[in-house]
Amino acid sequence: MTRTLLNHRAEGPESAPPLLLGPSLGTSHALWDKVAPELSATHRVVRWDLPGHGGSAPDLIGPGATVGDLAALVLGLADSLGIERFAYAGVSLGGAVGLHLAVHHPERVTSLAVICSSAHFNGSKPWEERAELVRREGLAALAENANSRWFTPGFTVPRLIEDHRNADPEAYAACCDALAAFDLRDRLPEISVPTLLIAGRQDPATPPAHLREIADAVASATLVELPGASHLAPAQCPAAVLTALRAHFDGGAERGMEVRREVLGDAHVDRAQARQTPFTARFQDFISRYAWGEIWTDPTLSRRERSMITLTALVAHGHYDELAMHVRAARRNGLTPEEIGAVLLQTAVYCGVPAANSAFATAQRVLAEEEGDDGATG
Known part of the structure; x- marks a missing residue:
């Protein structure tokens, strides 16, 4: 039987305020392993997998997918869990989903954290080329150089590299299609929820300038830059990310x-x-x-x-x-x-x-x- 919901993991009391956590392209909800358990002390944390990643079925999206399609899957997951309104944090592609939700479904989002992400991903061509490469050759070559894209030299998380290697190529390529078509810069001033932006100072994929661009456009935004962090900050600098998220979502x-x-x-x-x-x-x-x-x-x-x-x-x-x-x-x-x-x-x-x-x-x-x-x- 075809599964219609994103694979997810829920932690924390069901009576607590809900907090949804979105992953980066190529990873699973394991990206949040060092952060989610701590956040679940005060929230009902639900972390989800992209289609074809982790435990999510690959056929949840197809060629030509958009970030809006992924956002719709997230809303479907929230609906299935009886969650009407929620706080949201996401990394890279997961962060783009959060921006889309805040613009197009503001009635569902109570507060937002966008981590190592952007309102655009440097145009469509690089993502179209990557999608074509993955559809033709699979993910082995990309997984081999994931460390240089995700982490600073000498650091790695083997579980996440393995997740990248095991992702479904067609679903991964469809996520690349979504990134290729994504550009929300003109809509950023419409975001009204409290918004936290976390940038890794050594992030080559979405450098701090991308987060500053969002901060300049969103009236309720706060920007935090993490020294020593690259693209997957929750995995590389979990304590710093946790501190920032707690202050933002809990009021500290x-x-x-x-x-x-x-x-x-x-x-x-x-x-x-x-x-x-x-x-x-x-x-x-x-x-x-x-x-x-x-x-x-x-x-x-x-x-x-x-x-x-x-x-x-x-x-x-x-x-x-x-x-x-x-x-x-x-x-x-x-x-x-x-x-x-x-x-x-x-x-x-x-x-x-x-x-x-x-x-x-x-x-x-x-x-x-x-x-x-x-x-x-x-």
């Missing part, structure tokens, strides 16, 4: 600070910020980015559930000053005094009666303050 410390204020209250956060020194600044940034920007924003658990877990952990370790702060946070997150009491009673069983006794005293004091009652704790 900014989003973390927003959630921190929502849970702990402005007064507490303002006091913490006022006490910050150069010595503690990195730790405060770590808390905002990781604890609040990644863990507390993960939609797998509700904030109510996270408050209950946090109260239990603080009792278990005897952190009663922090417990007072998180009793207030639990109230903001919707827990009633009765529910907080039930959580602390549970800790009496599993953390010990003395720990729970101190916890009840702390919680009662905080709840009394919240109610404007100066009654004694016991």
